[in-house]
Amino acid sequence: xxxxxxxxxxxxxxxxxxxxxxxxxxxxxxxxxxxxxxxxxxxxxxxxxxxxxxxxxxxxxxxxxxxxxxxxxxxxxxxxxxxxxxxxxxxxxxxxxxxxxxxxxxxxxxxxxxxxxxxxxxxxxxxxxxxxxxxxxxxxxxxxxxxxxxxxxxxxxxxxxxxxxxxxxxxxxxxxxxxxxxxxxxxxxxxxxxxxxxxxxxxxxxxxxxxxxxxxxxxxxxxxxxxxxxxxxxxxxxxxxxxxxxxxxxxxxxxxxxxxxxxxxxxxx
Amino acid sequence: xxxxxxxxxxxxxxxxxxxxxxxxxxxxxxxxxxxxxxxxxxxxxxxxxxxxxxxxxxxxxxxxxxxxxxxxxxxxxxxxxxxxxxxxxxxxxxxxxxxxxxxxxxxxxxxxxxxxxxxxxxxxxxxxxxxxxxxxxxxxxxxxxxxxxxxxxxxxxxxxxxxxxxxxxxxxxxxxxxxxxxxxxxxxxxxxxxxxxxxxxxxxxxxxxxxxxxxxxxxxxxxxxxxxxxxxxxxxxxxxxxxxxxxxxxxxxxxxxxxxxxxxxxxxxxxxxxxxxxxxxxxxxxxxxxxxxxxxxxxxxxx
Ligand SMILES: Cc1cc2nc3c(=O)[nH]c(=O)nc-3n(C[C@H](O)[C@H](O)[C@H](O)COP(=O)(O)OP(=O)(O)OC[C@H]3O[C@@H](n4cnc5c(N)ncnc54)[C@H](O)[C@@H]3O)c2cc1C
Ligand SMILES: Cc1cc2nc3c(=O)[nH]c(=O)nc-3n(C[C@H](O)[C@H](O)[C@H](O)COP(=O)(O)O)c2cc1C
Ligand code: FES
Numbered sequence: 001x002x003x004x005x006x007x008x009x010x011x012x013x014x015x016x017x018x019x020x021x022x023x024x025x026x027x028x029x030x031x032x033x034x035x036x037x038x039x040x041x042x043x044x045x046x047x048x049x050x051x052x053x054x055x056x057x058x059x060x061x062x063x064x065x066x067x068x069x070x071x072x073x074x075x076x077x078x079x080x081x082x083x084x085x086x087x088x089x090x091x092x093x094x095x096x097x098x099x100x101x102x103x104x105x106x107x108x109x110x111x112x113x114x115x116x117x118x119x120x121x122x123x124x125x126x127x128x129x130x131x132x133x134x135x136x137x138x139x140x141x142x143x144x145x146x147x148x149x150x151x152x153x154x155x156x157x158x159x160x161x162x163x164x165x166x167x168x169x170x171x172x173x174x175x176x177x178x179x180x181x182x183x184x185x186x187x188x189x190x191x192x193x194x195x196x197x198x199x200x201x202x203x204x205x206x207x208x209x210x211x212x213x214x215x216x217x218x219x220x221x222x223x224x225x226x227x228x229x230x231x232x233x234x235x236x237x238x239x240x241x242x243x244x245x246x247x248x249x250x251x252x253x254x255x256x257x258x259x260x261x262x263x264x265x266x267x268x269x
Numbered sequence: 270x271x272x273x274x275x276x277x278x279x280x281x282x283x284x285x286x287x288x289x290x291x292x293x294x295x296x297x298x299x300x301x302x303x304x305x306x307x308x309x310x311x312x313x314x315x316x317x318x319x320x321x322x323x324x325x326x327x328x329x330x331x332x333x334x335x336x337x338x339x340x341x342x343x344x345x346x347x348x349x350x351x352x353x354x355x356x357x358x359x360x361x362x363x364x365x366x367x368x369x370x371x372x373x374x375x376x377x378x379x380x381x382x383x384x385x386x387x388x389x390x391x392x393x394x395x396x397x398x399x400x401x402x403x404x405x406x407x408x409x410x411x412x413x414x415x416x417x418x419x420x421x422x423x424x425x426x427x428x429x430x431x432x433x434x435x436x437x438x439x440x441x442x443x444x445x446x447x448x449x450x451x452x453x454x455x456x457x458x459x460x461x462x463x464x465x466x467x468x469x470x471x472x473x474x475x476x477x478x479x480x481x482x483x484x485x486x487x488x489x490x491x492x493x494x495x496x497x498x499x500x501x502x503x504x505x506x507x508x509x510x511x512x513x514x515x516x517x518x519x520x521x522x523x524x525x526x527x528x529x530x531x532x533x534x535x536x537x538x539x540x541x542x543x544x545x546x547x548x549x550x551x552x553x554x555x556x557x558x559x560x561x562x563x564x565x566x567x568x569x570x571x572x
Contacts, residue, residue: 002300004540047486048333222328222335223537227293229342230328251322251342
């Protein structure tokens with residue numbers, strides 16, 4: 001089945017001054033998305049802006065799906081002005097999502113800022129099992145806290161300015177969570193999406209502590225379907241290709257081999 | 270109605286092909302369109318050895334266009350032949366292999382390696398890439414070098430040879446004549462225009478490679494003009510490309526003198542568009558009461 005489809009906007013709800021929640025109902029048959037996968041969304045009427053924009057699956061709904069987005073530049077501004085009833089062209093679900101935790105494993109799911117958009121559906125997929133760590137700049141940029149409390153085993157919130165939760169970053173929170181639950185976290189798996197410096201620091205920390213971690217990366221994209229080779233990051237194949245082990249990795253496509261990568265394999269440059 | 274065209278000996282059921290580097294190895298698009306609707310599939314540029322390409326960021330959007338600096342990343346000819354050709358051979362659409370090298374020898378080696386492979390119907394030679402021996406100036410910008418590399422490749426292949434011209438030259442008609450005289454069976458144009466974009470907040474170039482190739486609707490008028498000029502200068506058939514987004518754009522290139530067209534960046538915006546353009550050209554001919562696509566070729570030169 002083709003992953004190109006049209007979707008009708010049902011709701012385009014402001015969450016705060018620069019974040020919105022888009023509720024979509026596909027008009028064509030859609031493939032079932034997995035947590036961590038994403039969509040390419042057309043944001044233009046003419047040829048400018050030209051390229052589709054990438055947005056994570058936020059949440060599957062009975063009628064379709066929701067995307068949560070931050071107003072960033074021109075494309076998201078256009079999307080932000082779209083009204084219910086408008087029809088947009090989309091591609092998806094795309095890429096490889098989060099590998100689900102095995103039965104005995106304890107997921108620790110970490111979101112930095114708009115990174116919540118990518119991990120929310122993962123948290124839903126493992127109800128009452130995940131320790132969730134959610135950090136943002138300020139209280140106003142934290143969303144869905146009540147839902148998150150309900151669907152997680154524990155929710156730890158932090159803000160840069162201390163207006164909600166602890167005044168800390170997600171790495172400090174992860175240290176706390178690990179310290180507080182030493183026995184069950186022997187089998188912890190970390191999942192994270194957020195700004196690149198946060199992910200990079202997380203990968204250093206999880207490696208030092210020998211914790212398995214999966215990180216969702218972003219890179220500029222043109223096609224979203226693996227054809228243009230525009231969206232690469234350097235990564236080693238962990239597991240299969242033994243020859244990659246001692247090399248500096250290869251360029252892998254965020255839209256195809258990613259966006260979720262094994263933290264151990266990412267070569268940060 | 271006749272949509273069939275012939276490009277340097279390669280017969281195609283219609284004039285619509287895909288532009289190299291924008292259609293992967295074909296298989297990426299299988300779910301989005303009937304690949305048999307296409308006149309030909311042109312695959313991502315290949316070299317003898319796999320090539321890693323440039324560091325990211327590799328793409329940046331610009332007004333009605335995009336810059337790319339992929340750096341010719343590809344899996345190499347051997348893996349292409351063993352992993353990608355089997356799928357392409359199941360199609361009822363000819364496959365054109367785009368290739369390049371960083372020396373005259375590499376070009377010739379690549380051409381002769383591709384020559385005997387069943388399932389490859391024509392070669393497209395990308396001469397817009399840097400020449401190691403000549404201080405990395407592009408093969409396609411110095412007439413002497415162009416002549417040398419095209420002549421060398423010509424000797425090593427019996428397949429129809431399409432030479433893809435660089436638009437980053439002062440006189441593209443001259444370069445076209447050189448390629449024709451050196452043995453090209455057809456010419457394709459245009460490759461991307463060299464460009465650059467700067468992030469004024471960080472005061473640094475947006476692409477890691479600094480320079481990139483501009484493609485998309487922004488370059489179409491330049492491309493149409495170049496096809497128009499080259500049509501006047503040579504006898505071999507032309508494949509026109511550069512910003513084709515729909516059937517009307519394709520027809521514009523044909524009227525400028527192209528026998529066939531290639532759809533590039535548009536595949537990123539709508540992955541089914543190449544098939545839609547093939548159908549759209551037929552619909553245009555129907556509306557205009559034109560029975561043969563060849564009657565449109567170069568129509569703009571009549572006035
Ligand atoms: C796999 C993936 C999932 C994403 N999920 C979400 C999400 O759920 N919610 C959300 O708010 N944002 C998400 N993003 C980021 C989102 O794609 C960008 O914020 C958006 O493209 C900005 O477009 P713009 O026109 O408003 O901004 P501009 O800055 O004007 O965009 C200019 C160009 O840069 C590209 N670009 C800008 N920022 C990014 C970025 N961070 N990543 C990739 N390309 C970028 C744009 O696509 C466009 O081509 C995701 C990105 C990726 C790669
Ligand atoms: C991402 C990307 C990769 C490309 N890779 C190649 C390539 O490998 N070889 C080549 O000859 N041209 C390559 N091109 C150029 C296109 O084939 C085409 O000539 C150019 O993009 C103009 O057409 P368009 O505006 O329709 O895209 C590439 C273009 C893009 C956008
Ligand atoms: S966006 Fe084109 S290959 Fe990933």
